Amino acid sequence: MRKTETMKQKLRQLFVILIPILITQLAMYSMNFFDTMMSGNYARADLAGVAIGSSLWVPVSTGLAGILIALTPITAHLIGAKKKDEVPFSVIQGIYVAITMAIIVMAAGKLLLNTILNHMNLEHHVELVAKHYLYFLAIGIIPLFIYNVLRSFIDSLGMTRISMVITLSSLPVNVFLNYIFIFGHLGCPAFGGAGSGLATAITYWLITIFAAVVIHFRHPFSAYRIFTKWTAPSYTKWKEIFSLGIPMGLSIFFETSIFSAVTLLMSSFGTVVIAAHQAAMNFASFLYMLPLSMSMAMTIVVGFETGASRFKDAKDYSKIGIAFALLLSAFAGFMLFLFRIQVAGMYSTDHQVIKLTARFLLFAVFFQLSDAIQAPVQGALRGYKDVNVTFLMALISYWAIGLPLGCLLANETSLGAYGYWIGLITGLAAGAITLSSRLYIIQNRTLQKSI
Template sequence: MYQTNSIGKKLQLFVAILYPILITQLGLFAMSFFDTLMSGRAGAFDLAGVAIGSSLWVPIFTGLNGILLAITPIVAQLNGGGEKEKVPFSVIQGIYLSVFLSIIIIISGFFLIDPILQAMDLKQEVQLIAKNYLVGLSFGVIPLFIYTVLRCFIDALGKTRVTMIVTLMSLPLNVGFNYLLIFGKLGLPRLGGAGAGYASAITYWFIMFISLYVVARKRPFSTFKIFKTFYRISLSAWKEQLKIGIPIGFAIFFEVSIFAAVTLFMSEFSTVTIAAHQAAINFASLVYMLPLSISMALTVVVGFEAGARRMDDAAHYSYIGIGVALILSVICGLGLYFYNEPIAGLYTKDMEVLKLAAHFLLYAIFFQLSDAIAAPIQGALRGYKDVNVTLIMALVSYWVVGLPIGYMLANYTHLGPFGYWVGLITGLAMGAVTLFSRLLIIQKRQKEKYKDAKAK
């Protein structure tokens, strides 16, 4: 990261940070896609088992992983404020915290996986595959969370191309081990869908070791000497990270889990409706990688400028990010409008499912517009370390407004299943409006605070 003196230079730097993050997110999305695709080739039970296991794992992972994202604004502000000597301590404490959270997940899973799966109405074969998939995945939880901290450190310095390269290196490895373990090639046991869990765990160890090597040996990361000094566990440092991270984690959890809740409510409709909904949601999730990546990039640049007390520059980056997201969302919206049926055709050849999925995708256009405002603003607010109000806004927008409206429209109007999508759009739109007002308040408050500090 470095200071820029014009909007054009800011846009150039922002895009340079953004595009590797986007490719990284698409790469991570592709891993999940190949897990599902290759498990489906092994059999229907394997596909269902991996789908169930993944649906249990993803909300937990995204929520707890969100806690560790606190490292990005902390390091970005320290770097921007010229306090680089404090960075190693924060990163090491983040690693300690990641291991602690990983152990909690593994122990909890040991006691809870069986009761949860048994409470679900699943065939015995599907239940066993889902359990074995999660058991395999558990061997990679610790390296995955350590990698998250290292990635946050790397990204906070603006070197997002590094994590992009690591992800692109790991993708073929993940696909290769999926092939070997799911189908039992080269003398390895045929594990079916469960093999996808073990393949992911191996991949997580790989990306952790690569990241450790990069941080320890490659400049500019090696200049911070992250591992040179032994630091004891500091509960006060954990408290600082959790103070920022817990609201981030819960805000992400509320957003991810609302879609899972809608899918559960959709179960009252026909199989065709559920299949169409899942196809449309999957593609909407793919497109969401755009505003999500912009959000992550904004956390880096806004955090850097806020740490340097250049509040006007931080505000400029915020609006650049929102502007880029809106332009991309309009392009995506036009694509969804004109090509909704061909897109739906990627998921199914059943004409009834295809037509319904294409209809759902029209509603996804409005998703993109709301996400183009809400997601970047969340990233900018994290750069300012303003996360508590964002958590409340997420809870109210999605669960107090969006889901109840969706339920009412789906069950008491002619909209039927589309009512849930209208509810989600309403919640997202409310979140976008309230978050934008919060951003304006924080920017004004930060400028006044900086002026007062200069006056003294």
């Protein structure tokens, strides 16, 4: 990361950071993409089981990962303010936080999972797949959370290409392990959809070990000597991480959990609808990696500039990021509209599932523009360390507007399952409007203080 003077330099630096993040996010989500696609090609009941399991897991994992992502603006500010000696302490404390949260999640899952699944109207095989998928996935929770901390440190230095290489190298391994555990090869039994959870858990261990080795031995990370001095847990640093991270995590949780809540509510429509909804949502989430990557890049560059008190530069980066995210998402939405039937065919050979998935994907087209605004805006706000009001806006937009409207349309009109998707689109649009207003206020406030 370096200071930039012109818009051309800013654009160049943003792309140097963004492109590896985008490839990394696409590769990370490709694990879930291949889990879903390969499970669907095993059996539609297995696709539905993975849908239920991932709907319980994704909001928890992304929400808690959002807490750990607080390390990105924390270390970016320290680097921007030339306080590099404080970075290793922050990273080690982040690892302690990650391990603690992972243990709590596993304990809670052990206590609550059976009760939650028993209260859902699921076919017996679908419930078994969901349960064993989550049991297998639990093997990789601790390394996954630690990896989020290590990646936050790597990205805060602007070295996002390293995260890209680590994640890309693990993707073919994940696909190969899916092939073994889902379909039963090389002497392993066929676990069906549940086997994708085991494949993903092993992959999480591999990328965490790889990241730790890179940080310990490769310059410039090795200069920070992260693993050479393990300090005792610090209440003060944990408080800083949680005070910044909890609103960030809750904001992400409220956004991702509404999608999971809709999937769980879809269980009343039967296995075919669950499978088609999950396939469409999985691909829509894959496309969401475009604005999400811009969001993460915004956190890095805006955090770096605000840490150095260059508030006009931070504002310029925000404008570039939002404009480019809109352009990318509009193109992605157009391509999805054209090829929705072909996309649906990747997830299943069942004619009913393909037909219904293609219909759901029409609604997914409208996700793109709202996501293109609200995601980079959230990333910029995190760069300013403005997270509390953002969290409240997300709560209201998704849970007070989007989900109630979806329930009303799904249960009180002839729209049925499609009503939930209309509710989701409305909630995302409300979030885009309110968050943009907040960013405008924060940018003007910081600029006035700097005068």
